[in-house]
Amino acid sequence: MIKQKFLSVAAAVGVALIVSACAENPSTETNEKATSAVHVSQQVEKSCMGCHAVDQGGKLERIESVRKSPEGWSQTIARMERTHGLTITDEEREQLITDLSRERGLAPEEAEKVQYWLANKPSYAEPDPKNESVAQSCINCHAAGRFEAQRRTEEEWKNLKDFHLVSYPSIYLNHRHMDWPQEADKAIEYLAKNYGVESKVWDQWKGNEYDVSGKWKVVGFQGTKGFYLGESEFTKADDRYSEKKSVKFLTGQETKQLNGDMKIYTGYMLRSHYKQNDHKINGFYNVTSENLIKGDWSYKEDLGISGEETYYKVQTENPEIIHSEPRAWRKGSVNKVTFYGMNLNKLEEKDLNLPKGVELTKLTAVSDEQLTAEVKVDKKAESHMFVINGGQAAVHGKFTVYDQADYLKIEPSYGVSRMGGAGPMDKMSIQYVAYAYSHGKDGKKETEDDLKLGPVPAEWSLLPYPEGAEGRDDRPYIGKIAADGLYTPSVEGVNEEREFVQENVGSATVVAKAKVDGKELTVKSHHITTVPDYVNNIH
Numbered sequence: 001m002i003k004q005k006f007l008s009v010a011a012a013v014g015v016a017l018i019v020s021a022c023a024e025n026p027s028t029e030t031n032e033k034a035t036s037a038v039h040v041s042q043q044v045e046k047s048c049m050g051c052h053a054v055d056q057g058g059k060l061e062r063i064e065s066v067r068k069s070p071e072g073w074s075q076t077i078a079r080m081e082r083t084h085g086l087t088i089t090d091e092e093r094e095q096l097i098t099d100l101s102r103e104r105g106l107a108p109e110e111a112e113k114v115q116y117w118l119a120n121k122p123s124y125a126e127p128d129p130k131n132e133s134v135a136q137s138c139i140n141c142h143a144a145g146r147f148e149a150q151r152r153t154e155e156e157w158k159n160l161k162d163f164h165l166v167s168y169p170s171i172y173l174n175h176r177h178m179d180w181p182q183e184a185d186k187a188i189e190y191l192a193k194n195y196g197v198e199s200k201v202w203d204q205w206k207g208n209e210y211d212v213s214g215k216w217k218v219v220g221f222q223g224t225k226g227f228y229l230g231e232s233e234f235t236k237a238d239d240r241y242s243e244k245k246s247v248k249f250l251t252g253q254e255t256k257q258l259n260g261d262m263k264i265y266t267g268y269m270l271r272s273h274y275k276q277n278d279h280k281i282n283g284f285y286n287v288t289s290e291n292l293i294k295g296d297w298s299y300k301e302d303l304g305i306s307g308e309e310t311y312y313k314v315q316t317e318n319p320e321i322i323h324s325e326p327r328a329w330r331k332g333s334v335n336k337v338t339f340y341g342m343n344l345n346k347l348e349e350k351d352l353n354l355p356k357g358v359e360l361t362k363l364t365a366v367s368d369e370q371l372t373a374e375v376k377v378d379k380k381a382e383s384h385m386f387v388i389n390g391g392q393a394a395v396h397g398k399f400t401v402y403d404q405a406d407y408l409k410i411e412p413s414y415g416v417s418r419m420g421g422a423g424p425m426d427k428m429s430i431q432y433v434a435y436a437y438s439h440g441k442d443g444k445k446e447t448e449d450d451l452k453l454g455p456v457p458a459e460w461s462l463l464p465y466p467e468g469a470e471g472r473d474d475r476p477y478i479g480k481i482a483a484d485g486l487y488t489p490s491v492e493g494v495n496e497e498r499e500f501v502q503e504n505v506g507s508a509t510v511v512a513k514a515k516v517d518g519k520e521l522t523v524k525s526h527h528i529t530t531v532p533d534y535v536n537n538i539h
């Protein structure tokens with residue numbers, strides 16, 4: 001239970017002061033006010049009001065002037081336990097996260113941009129925070145997602161700066177190339193203006209909740225293994241769901257059976273825990289409508305093994321194409337295409353409204369869920385990306401008409417893998433994927449009209465980094481790349497066999513070679529293997 005009763009936490013800067021004041025002088029007046037209305041929920045009152053009083057505006061101080069994701073609340077609660085002595089059971093913690101993210105959560109529009117952080121996507125190149133001071137003073141230690149996934153009053157944004165100064169005084173030292181407090185002030189001003197606690201989208205969303213019970217079709221993509229299709233069924237019990245999912249990869253015969261336990265937070269944020277053989281998998285999905293769920297999953301023991309998934313609600317009315325292979329169609333060719341989906345025996349050619357110069361020459365039903373087609377594209381058709389709509393059919397995804405594959409790109413473009421596995425820290429692998437691109441209309445590389453054609457199978461290898469650097473080659477120590485592009489880093493700790501007795505950190509050049517449209521293409525990118533992610537593991 002709470003040790004320090006009725007401690008007022010007006011400002012983070014006075015933590016030490018407040019704690020001693022509270023021990024000597026518990027304020028019963030605050031307590032009376034606090035119990036006059038339910039703040040957030042009964043569990044929040046029980047667990048939090050021992051320290052957080054009601055402010056002059058009648059709100060639970062600190063707590064009711066911020067909004068966060070379930071992950072954000074979980075991290076804050078963990079700090080209350082770790083640094084301030086809050087004691088709660090696992091059930092109480094779960095109830096707190098549920099209540100707080102329901103009453104003080106994020107709207108779907110607010111969460112969309114920070115999905116990479118919520119889903120813990122380690123190799124994702126973070127979007128530019130669009131403010132120089134934020135870039136300078138806030139994203140050296142953690143991702144921008146950590147604060148962009150929050151909404152605060154101006155005062156609460158200001159408290160954050162003080163909180164950092166009190167909790168991490170070394171911030172002065174590791175930012176001695178700038179005046180951190182001054183730079184942070186400017187960052188905070190920007191954040192207060194753009195990430196305020198009041199928002200229309202939140203007012204509109206709050207209180208809504210999706211029910212995902214029933215059958216769904218799944219389309220997924222797992223980097224090195226490619227696309228897969230599957231079936232899933234959610235069964236509701238109290239406020240949780242169980243899920244049975246089976247998937248099959250399009251290339252090869254590999255199948256997966258997953259049993260999941262999940263819950264929807266804030267009415268739409270679906271968080272899943274799966275078991276698949278010996279693996280534990282976490283899923284971070286958003287229900288975006290009655291018929292659509294989108295999200296990401298990753299292995300608990302290795303965040304680098306991950307994938308993306310979209311769920312489409314099973315319906316029996318209309319034809320619906322949920323995946324097409326390939327979606328990039330070459331000019332002057334007859335492209336063999338497979339469409340996957342539902343009720344496809346009802347699909348008629350007129351349902352597929354194709355752009356000029358693109359013609360469906362043959363449509364053959366394999367089953368209700370699969371069609372093969374021949375798509376003839378005129379030499380003179382326009383190179384572009386398009387969506388297909390029309391008729392009674394729904395066609396998901398974007399399609400491309402292109403001239404020829406001109407170059408490759410590797411994703412992630414700058415791969416950071418992390419050593420692990422020797423101690424409590426897990427390894428973080430990287431799934432490298434090569435994508436083919438076409439120059440587009442202007443015939444030039446890396447311009448806006450370039451067309452991304454899709455992932456292509458590639459041959460993977462490593463070269464030293466920098467290439468040809470004399471006397472230095474980290475490759476024997478830092479890890480291995482498999483034939484399919486999966487990079488597995490070495491264990492952490494000092495390697496006695498390495499010159500100067502170093503850790504297994506270092507760089508390599510990743511090389512992908514692929515034959516696309518009869519052309520040999522090669523691309524290189526920079527890989528590093530670094531220390532485990534200690535910051536992300538602070539909760």
Ligand code: HEC
Nearest residue numbers: 002009012015047048050051062063080084085086096163
């Ligand atoms: C034992 C005392 C104590 C308890 C109990 C406690 N807190 Fe706190 N809380 C603090 C202190 C001290 C601070 C200021 C320092 C900090 O932010 O870590 C704080 C700060 C906060 C903040 C502001 C942090 C931020 O920057 O967003 C939030 C939100 C918060 N607490 C939520 C909660 C919730 C929710 C509970 C109940 C589950 C809770 N606290 C229970 C002591 C407590």
Ligand code: HEC
Nearest residue numbers: 075076079137138140141146147150164168171184187539
């Ligand atoms: C010196 C490294 C460092 C810098 C620079 C830094 N942070 Fe942090 N920040 C941390 C650490 C460590 C935590 C984790 C605190 C915890 O949860 O225990 C944190 C936590 C946070 C949180 C979560 C607090 C909560 O309870 O919700 C937010 C939001 C945040 N930082 C925003 C910022 C902003 C905005 C800036 C720039 C003004 C910034 N940080 C700069 C290290 C840093």
